[in-house]
Amino acid sequence: MRGIEGKVVVLGSRGVGKSRLVIRYIKNALHRAEEPTIAVSFFTCNIILDDVKIKLQIWDTAGQERFRAVAPMYYRNANAAILVFDLTQYKTFTEIKSWIQELHRNVQDPMILTLVGNKMDMQSHRAVSRDEAFVFASSIGATYFETSTETDQGLEQVFLSTAMGLVRLADEGKTHSLRSFQSTDSLAYTNGNTAFSYTAAALARNPDSAAFRLPYVHIGIPVDGQDVKTTGEGRLETPSWSIEHIALGEVENPRWCCY
């Protein structure tokens, strides 16, 4: 079995639920009854997509403005970033934009970006519309998801999508910090029976098929290739569809639907 080890850094303002997002996911995915007891801002989790074992090292960061200066230390050599904002606070969404700018300035290697709007359970207080977030996500080449750490909605998609991005990154071999290895371990974790994981497995099987490509963005030094620049138009985007969207009765803009 092929193994990939990637560093995922979780960015976002204070109080948007970065830590909670990770903790809830780890807890659910690993079927651990108890919350992680001690080290609660650094996690590793293994995701197995078909024949690839992806080891995610999730680095939680401090979101306070005063620690912004030391943030580059955290996302140095990161292969993926999960940018979390609070759907009920527009300010946290605008701060994501400054995070992105900073990433563009400081990171050389291509990086998988995932934009996450948290606290979707508080629909009545919602301040950031789905459309706006989606447009922004596609403009930066990120995948957009909405989650709720209270009801555990959409957490799996975030990390699976990140893992898939890492697989693709490793296949293209454009980054050197991503560590690949041969894993002899048996299956440690198989995802639940969501439609998404099947799709993910299908994607992992056909990494070269363009139709199933997830977007990722090259930050910094341009790399040759057809998808160096992301324009937000004419690109295939993975919609953040899930059961919850149907349940909420929200109509997806067909422009973003590629399946």
Place this chain on the structure above:
Amino acid sequence: MANRAPMLRIGQQDLKCRQGCGFYGNTQFDGLCSKCFRERNDKQRKRLLIVTEKATEDNNDNIPSGPSSIAERRSPQHLLSLGRGKKQPETSQVESPSTMPKKKSIVPAVLQKTLKGKFPAVTNQQQQQQQQQPQQKRVPTATENQFMLQLRQMRLPDDAKHKLKSEIKRLDHEIRKYMNTNNAKNVDELSDLVQNAYTRFSNVVHNDPRFEMASSEDRDSAIDFFEKVIMTQNHNLLFSPYFTSDEESDVKVQKRIRQLSWITAKHLDCSIDEVNAEARDLVYNAISELVGIDSYYSPQEKLLCTVRCCRHIFELLKRATGGPASADDFLPALIFVVLKANPVRLHSNLNFVNRFTNASRVMSGEGGYYFTNLCSAIAFIENLNGESLSISAEEFDALMSGEQAFSTPWESALLACESLHLISENMKCMELLQKRNSMINTGITDFERELIDFQREVTEKVDTVMAKAPLTLLPIKTPAFLIKQARAHLAQDSVEAAMGHYQSNLLSGALSQHALSPKSKDIALEDAHNLTLKDTSINSVGRLSPLLQNQPQQQDQLFASPIFNYTPFDAVSLLEESSDGDVMMLGTEFQGGLTNINYDFDLSDQSGDNSVADESKLNLDEFDPLVQRPVATATPLLDTTTDSLIDCDVPGTAVLLPSPLKPEVANYRGFSNFDIPSISCNTGDFSSLGQDVNETMETNKK
């Protein structure tokens, strides 16, 4: 920690260069500052080169240092490691005059020793070397022994171990060679050299056929071992090399942290309770780990130490916030710990790890994560200003320059104010107790109010029920022929009957309490007759409760009580009945009356207020004997029934009387305080009961 701390203190003069140039010296440079050391090195090297032309790379001892200096000035880490038993005392003592050459020979010695026997060729070569330099022949140190033991325990094939040794030897050699060359040195080059060696070795481990058999864990441990041996043995050379500015930044950071001693947990917005003893203990744990970083040689151990430190902090935060802490809380807490710990040679340690550990270790993994956190904490401390502590720039400057006085709970506790600390702890305890006390008080008042409400509610309910269903009892009619008989009887010997049977019964109880004059007895008797007659005529005796409240009435009834069976008295009452002239069926009337009595008896106990009997005014109070014997608590109903009973004879009473009546009455006897009427078969009991009932009667009147 307690015995470790003092050893970490180094006098200010010890830090200065021995040449007296004013700069800080370093134990690694023999107590010289980097500049003086380099100058001296250059001089010595030139001299040595001339003297020993034929010296090979292995034995060019070009940096002999003063023999005395080693023993005197040992770096703190030496002492620490000695204290922990990691290195035995012989380690440094056996190391003769020159540290550097000694170090150089360590690794080869290790390898040669283990290789002996298995590889004769190598042994021969080693023997030749030893012949060349007999002065280096010595026992391997404890550290070397430890490494050899570890190597032997490793689950690797022999040729893989051999390869591992040769790689270690090679890198060791390279490092020495680099350090001993004359040209200008750059720490980055050195770092690259080491990193390349790591990469090379990891390639070897993963691709070399000799490592084919090994599992991935064994390969990792081989890489770890490689790094650990190199770093431990070359620590002196690589840690804070003289051509870097690590020392200066160490001193700068230390000074800065000292200036920042006024920072409290509040400034950093972190949830550490500085006054809480438990929290302080955990902070101390974290601090001791942080300080301990300097005492380890290899980067792995330093990283492990960092991880332990951070785990203490997480434990602390978990207790403070009551849930898993996030990175938002963690970084401020770590900064706080670093500020309070002020670890020695902070920058040197960080740089050492950064440069010479396997790059992947710092980039990833738990150790890497916490190391990054530590680095960012220090970066934050170095660049800290008023804004980042949410205070004004002027205040910040004043605090930094020491113009503005400050006091932090942390400092005050540190300054041996243990008693103050205790006071504050006690104050907290008192506050807690006070809060609980007030809680109890409010609880009590609430409970009282509830009780009162409950009482009122019950009373109201009972009253309404009473009002809804008043019990009215009609007087019992006595057959006319009986009355005639009674009249006849009375006419015959009214005096005898009254005085004999009646009186004896009546007075036997009264006499036990009071001595009564015959005259008053007579009067009482006379009156009693009248009253009983009156009583029976009262129709609305249904309200049972009033009994106690109108004692006089009861006293009258006493004589009529069915239990006592006063036939003569009954006869008197019968007389009155007869005046009504109604003749009823005796048995049925009697039974119905009795059951009613029983039923109402219970109800009426609780409220006697509404009873009609209250109204009846009786002037019996004047008569002492009767008043004193109020316990004659028989319901008026009973009286009437008795009347009828008596008419039909004594045995009849026994048969017809419903059995519940007797026990009920007996039961109530004890509760005379609660205004419950009681009838006792024993006349003797009246005396005791009479007292209570009298009192209640009086209070009721008031």
